[in-house]
Amino acid sequence: MSVNISDAMPDDAETRVVLTGFGVFSSIGVGADEFAKGLRAGRSGAKPITLFDTEGFAHANGCEITGSEPERWIHNLPVDTLGRATTFSVAAARMAVEESGVDLEDLRAKRGMISIGTTDGESYDLDNLVETEIASGPAAMDPTTARRVSPNRLSIAAAQELGLSNVEAVTIATACSAGNYAIGQGFDAIRSGEVDYALCGGADAMCRKTFTGFYRLGTIAPDVCRPFDVDRKGILTGEGAGVLMLESLASARARGAKIYAEVLGYGMNCDAYHQVAPNQDSVARCMEIALENAGVKTEEVDLISAHGTGTKANDVTESRAIHDVYGDGPPRTVSLKSMLGHTMGAASALATIACSLSLHHGFIPPTINHRETDPECEIDCVPNESVEADLRVVQNNGLAFGGNNAIVILGKYAEGAL
Amino acid sequence: MTLTAVATKPVITAWSAVSPFGIGKDAFVSGVLAGTDTSSALDAEEWSGGPDGHACLVPGFALREVLGKKGTRSMDRVTGLAVTAVRDLLRDSGDLRTASDEETALVLGTTTGSAQSMMDFTRASMEGDRPFYVDPSLMPNAVMNCAAGQCAIWHSLKGPNTTIAGGRAAGLSALSYATGLLGSGRARTVLCGAAEEFSTARAWLDHHRRGADSGALLGEGCAMFMLESGSFATEESRGLAEVAAVESRVFFDDLRDALGGCIDAVLERGEISREDVFAVSTSPLTGTLGEQEHAVLTDRFGAELLGRAPAMSSIGDTTAASAAFQIGSLLSLAERGDVPAGGVALVSSVDDNGVVSCAALRFPVR
Numbered sequence: 001m002s003v004n005i006s007d008a009m010p011d012d013a014e015t016r017v018v019l020t021g022f023g024v025f026s027s028i029g030v031g032a033d034e035f036a037k038g039l040r041a042g043r044s045g046a047k048p049i050t051l052f053d054t055e056g057f058a059h060a061n062g063c064e065i066t067g068s069e070p071e072r073w074i075h076n077l078p079v080d081t082l083g084r085a086t087t088f089s090v091a092a093a094r095m096a097v098e099e100s101g102v103d104l105e106d107l108r109a110k111r112g113m114i115s116i117g118t119t120d121g122e123s124y125d126l127d128n129l130v131e132t133e134i135a136s137g138p139a140a141m142d143p144t145t146a147r148r149v150s151p152n153r154l155s156i157a158a159a160q161e162l163g164l165s166n167v168e169a170v171t172i173a174t175a176c177s178a179g180n181y182a183i184g185q186g187f188d189a190i191r192s193g194e195v196d197y198a199l200c201g202g203a204d205a206m207c208r209k210t211f212t213g214f215y216r217l218g219t220i221a222p223d224v225c226r227p228f229d230v231d232r233k234g235i236l237t238g239e240g241a242g243v244l245m246l247e248s249l250a251s252a253r254a255r256g257a258k259i260y261a262e263v264l265g266y267g268m269n270c271d272a273y274h275q276v277a278p279n280q281d282s283v284a285r286c287m288e289i290a291l292e293n294a295g296v297k298t299e300e301v302d303l304i305s306a307h308g309t310g311t312k313a314n315d316v317t318e319s320r321a322i323h324d325v326y327g328d329g330p331p332r333t334v335s336l337k338s339m340l341g342h343t344m345g346a347a348s349a350l351a352t353i354a355c356s357l358s359l360h361h362g363f364i365p366p367t368i369n370h371r372e373t374d375p376e377c378e379i380d381c382v383p384n385e386s387v388e389a390d391l392r393v394v395q396n397n398g399l400a401f402g403g404n405n406a407i408v409i410l411g412k413y414a415e416g417a418l
Numbered sequence: 419m420t421l422t423a424v425a426t427k428p429v430i431t432a433w434s435a436v437s438p439f440g441i442g443k444d445a446f447v448s449g450v451l452a453g454t455d456t457s458s459a460l461d462a463e464e465w466s467g468g469p470d471g472h473a474c475l476v477p478g479f480a481l482r483e484v485l486g487k488k489g490t491r492s493m494d495r496v497t498g499l500a501v502t503a504v505r506d507l508l509r510d511s512g513d514l515r516t517a518s519d520e521e522t523a524l525v526l527g528t529t530t531g532s533a534q535s536m537m538d539f540t541r542a543s544m545e546g547d548r549p550f551y552v553d554p555s556l557m558p559n560a561v562m563n564c565a566a567g568q569c570a571i572w573h574s575l576k577g578p579n580t581t582i583a584g585g586r587a588a589g590l591s592a593l594s595y596a597t598g599l600l601g602s603g604r605a606r607t608v609l610c611g612a613a614e615e616f617s618t619a620r621a622w623l624d625h626h627r628r629g630a631d632s633g634a635l636l637g638e639g640c641a642m643f644m645l646e647s648g649s650f651a652t653e654e655s656r657g658l659a660e661v662a663a664v665e666s667r668v669f670f671d672d673l674r675d676a677l678g679g680c681i682d683a684v685l686e687r688g689e690i691s692r693e694d695v696f697a698v699s700t701s702p703l704t705g706t707l708g709e710q711e712h713a714v715l716t717d718r719f720g721a722e723l724l725g726r727a728p729a730m731s732s733i734g735d736t737t738a739a740s741a742a743f744q745i746g747s748l749l750s751l752a753e754r755g756d757v758p759a760g761g762v763a764l765v766s767s768v769d770d771n772g773v774v775s776c777a778a779l780r781f782p783v784r
Contacts (some may be wrong), residue, residue: 057550130541134541134545142626149533150771152773156772157771159772165679169668171583174580185598189598192601192694212539212550268578269578270567270578274556404566404567410717
C-alpha cells in the first residue's frame, strides 16, 4: 500500500499527496520565500518579549512576531473578531491559497478540509480577560474578546475568510505536535478521496500562561535556545502559523502547479506514560510507524527535523530514540527551534514547511546558537551554518505534552522521476 | 501493525456516559427517556462568583471519590469526567475490544479543555508575590490535550490520541476523525467522544458570549463510544449502530443552505433513503441559529421525526458534549427496543462560530 518515490506508478497520481503552497508567519520571515532565506541564513527570532508584561521574571526572551501585519491578508472578516492566533491562522491560510496559484472560485466548487493544530488557542485573549477580572471583576470582561476565544475559530474563520463552505473545518488541540496531526489528517482525507484539497497546519500566539508554565518548570532558556548543546538551558517560547496546501498529484498536475514536496506518510502514537516527559521507546515506535506508513527504509532518510526543544530531557530522549531506530549512523538531525523558538501548535507545521523548502531548494537549515554537541545526544546537528544538500527523504518529528507523538515523512518531488 | 485501508463503516459496539442524569450509561438512558429535569441550585461554597446560580451538574461528581485518591490530586474536572467515561466504557465493554493497546486510539472532543484551569494558571501568575509562583503540577491542565493524554495514561491507550477543539460540533467532529482513523487503518478500535466541564470561568465566558440571548443553563459531562470497522451486512450480530455517514459545512451568517447541503451529503454518502429515517435529533442551540436549524430539519423531515428523538434540554447546554449526548439519546431509544429494524436516525449539530454537522446512525436489521 505504500507509495514510494522509486516504485510509484503513474496511476497512483490520485492517491499521492503533494504540497503546492505555503502560508508562513514566523519570527524569521513571513511568506515561503522569506522563510526559506531565513532558514538558509540561520536567522534568529530571539528578542525580549513585548507582547505581555514580563516584569518579575529574571529573563524573558522569546521569538515574537513583530511588524508582520497579518491583517493585510484578511479582506473579509472584521479583524476585531479574530484573536491573535486566529489572525495568524487566517492570514496564513489565505497566503497558502495565493501561493499555490489555485483559483478560489475553483476551490469553492470542490470538497475540502481545513485542519489547524494549536496548543494554546486564544490563551493570549484568556490572559487578558483574567487581567480584566482581577482589576474590575468578571462582569467587566470584554464581550468582543469573550466571543473570539473558542479555538475552533482557528479553522472556521479561515474558511469564512476564504468563502469556503463545503469544507470540514477542524481545530486539532494536541499541543505541540498538533501541526503534524493536521497535516496527517489532510493526507488521509486526500488519499481516501474524501476531499479534493486540504489546507492544513498550525497556529499559536505567545501567551503569558505558557511562558510562565515553562519558566516555572525551569525550561526557559535565559538567552537563546541551543538544541543538542551540552550547555542547553531550554526553550524560548515563540509564535506564528504555517499552513500548507495539500492536494493529489493528479490535481496538482492538472493545473500545472508548482510542487514543493510530496507527503509520503506519517505516524502517530501515544506514550500513555507521563504528562510532560517524553518516552524514548514510544518516540522510537512512532518513527517506525511513520517510516512504515511512508514505505521508506531508514537508510533512505537524508535528514531529520527533530522536535528538538532544547530542554535537557527532550533532546537526550529524542536523540536516543533516533539511535534506537537508525542505529549508529543516523542522518543529520537539526532543530529549527534554535531559530524559531518553540512555536507550540505551529511548530511541526512550520517544520514541515521548512523540510519541504529544504527538499525543494536543496539545503539543510542549521541548528544555530550551537557551541558544543552534548555527547549524550550523539548527532550531527549541522551547527550554525546551513549546508547545500540534494535531499530525497526527510523526517519531521513532532512530540507533545500528553505523549502525543506525530511524525511526517516527506519526499522530494521530481517531475519525470516516475 | 500494518496499516491497511478498510472500506467498511465504523460501528458503535459499546458506549458510556457521565451526565447530569448521573454517572453511568443506565442513569443516562433512564433520565433522557424520561426527560428528567437535572437543573439545580449551585452550591455557593463550591461554585462561588459565577453569573448564574443554577446549572446542570453531574450529580455526585466529586472527582477523588469517583476515581480514588491516587493520581487525582492535580486532576481537573473535565479530565476527571473523561477518565471516568473511558473507564466505564472499557469496563462495560468487557472483552469486546480485540485490538491491542497500540491499535486502540482515543479521540476526544472539547471546546477549549478547561477554561478554568487555563485562567486559574494565569491568575496565579498575576496575583502571586512573584509572577512565577504557580503550581507546576497544574501546568498540564492548562493545555487542551490534558484530558485525552490522561485517559491514555490511566487506561494504557497507545494508539493515536487526538483532541479536537470543535465547540458544539465537537462530538461529530471527533466521530468524523475517528472514521478516518479506522478507514486508513491507523487504529482498529477507536474510543471516541466528547467532554465538557461546568466551571465558573466557562460560565462567565458564556455569559459574555451570549449577550442578550440568555440561552439555556449550562450543563456538563462526557459520552464515549467504542468504534470498530464493520458492516451490518456481513457481521449482523455485532454492534449497536453503524455510523453511516458524517458530514459538516461552514456557514457565514445564515446556516440554512449549509445545513441543507450537509443533509444531502449525509443521505447520499450513507446511501440512505428518506423513508428509512425514523428520528432526527436537533442541537439544543437557542436563538436565531437554533430556529434556522429547526426550520430546515422540520421542512426536510417533518415535526414528527424531530419529536421522536429524545429532547436534550433537560441536561442544559453541554456544549462540546452535546452532540455526543445526542448520539447517546438515540442509542438509549435502541436500548429500550424503540428503533425500527434497519432504521436510520440523524444527529444535527450546530456551532454558532459557523459549523453545521450531521451524522447518520443506522440500526441493525435483526
